[in-house]
Amino acid sequence: MGNEAGDLDSLANFALRAENLYALGLAGINNPFEELLCSDDPIIPMPSQVSQFALVDHNVLRITYASTTASVVAGTANPRIVEPAGSCSSLVARSYLSFSNLSIPPELSTLLLSAILIDTRGLKMGGKALNVDREAVAILIPQSLSAHNEEVSALSDNQQITHLPSVQSLSATLGDNKLSVSHLSTRDLLLRRDYKEYVFSMPVSEDATQSCNVIKVGLVTLSHKRHSRL
Numbered sequence: 001m002g003n004e005a006g007d008l009d010s011l012a013n014f015a016l017r018a019e020n021l022y023a024l025g026l027a028g029i030n031n032p033f034e035e036l037l038c039s040d041d042p043i044i045p046m047p048s049q050v051s052q053f054a055l056v057d058h059n060v061l062r063i064t065y066a067s068t069t070a071s072v073v074a075g076t077a078n079p080r081i082v083e084p085a086g087s088c089s090s091l092v093a094r095s096y097l098s099f100s101n102l103s104i105p106p107e108l109s110t111l112l113l114s115a116i117l118i119d120t121r122g123l124k125m126g127g128k129a130l131n132v133d134r135e136a137v138a139i140l141i142p143q144s145l146s147a148h149n150e151e152v153s154a155l156s157d158n159q160q161i162t163h164l165p166s167v168q169s170l171s172a173t174l175g176d177n178k179l180s181v182s183h184l185s186t187r188d189l190l191l192r193r194d195y196k197e198y199v200f201s202m203p204v205s206e207d208a209t210q211s212c213n214v215i216k217v218g219l220v221t222l223s224h225k226r227h228s229r230l
Contacts, residue, residue: 008089008115016184016193019177023114026145027107086128087119090136097139109144113137114174122171123162137161146170194221 008020014032021032029035051069081091089112096104104112116137120129123137138161146166161167181189195218202213 008111008118016188017178018180018183019114019118019174022174022177023111023118026114027110029107083132084130086123086130086133087116087136089115089119090130090133093136093140094132104140104143106143106145109140110146113140113144113146114170116140117167117171118174118178121175122167125162134161137167141166189222191218191220195219 008017008023014021014024024030024032052071081095083091085091093104093112093116096102116133117123120133121127123129123134141161141164181193184193198217198219200215200217202215
């Protein structure tokens with residue numbers, strides 16, 4: 001359970017993330033509400049029937065799942081990987097490929113590739129992309145649905161991955177979709193798309209009637225397009 005509008009590596013509400021819908025379409029999933037299992041599907045246990053949850057891309061359980069018996073499971077993932085990366089999907093791809101008897105299907109390669117390019121802004125130089133991200137992209141491109149023979153051979157010649165036409169084109173399209181928020185309401189944009197809330201307990205003076213003050217702080221990230229003027 002996690003962010004209501006999650007990034008591509010932790011899908012949640014499809015309507016809030018146009019870039020996710022585009023990436024899913026590339027992988028052949030054109031009707032995600034019908035083709036993917038969602039948390040509100042009848043087959044999924046009701047929140048009251050579940051006591052342990054794993055958080056994905058979020059800091060607290062949504063109020064829908066919070067209860068006196070609910071707890072967040074931490075430290076039980078296997079493998080549990082904690083290291084710097086521009087995108088979590090790069091670590092997922094590397095872990096997947098560590099098994100010699102497994103190969104990543106083209107559809108999954110495309111989704112992982114898209115997630116990495118979204119998170120790292122197309123492996124932008126001087127940005128958050130690290131070697132683990134570039135190495136993952138180099139492996140995923142030949143296996144993805146975006147593969148082109150001339151680009152696969154170019155990788156073996158140590159051509160910079162960021163210069164590959166498929167990387168540049170896919171990164172640009174995903175970026176444009178990510179900034180496409182005109183269809184969202186103010187509530188969707190501010191309180192649902194990328195909102196996280198933190199609760200802090202602040203001590204009060206000795207003569208106060210309460211033992212502490214509770215302060216709630218909301219954090220939201222807004223994307224916008226920059227327009228240049230001549």
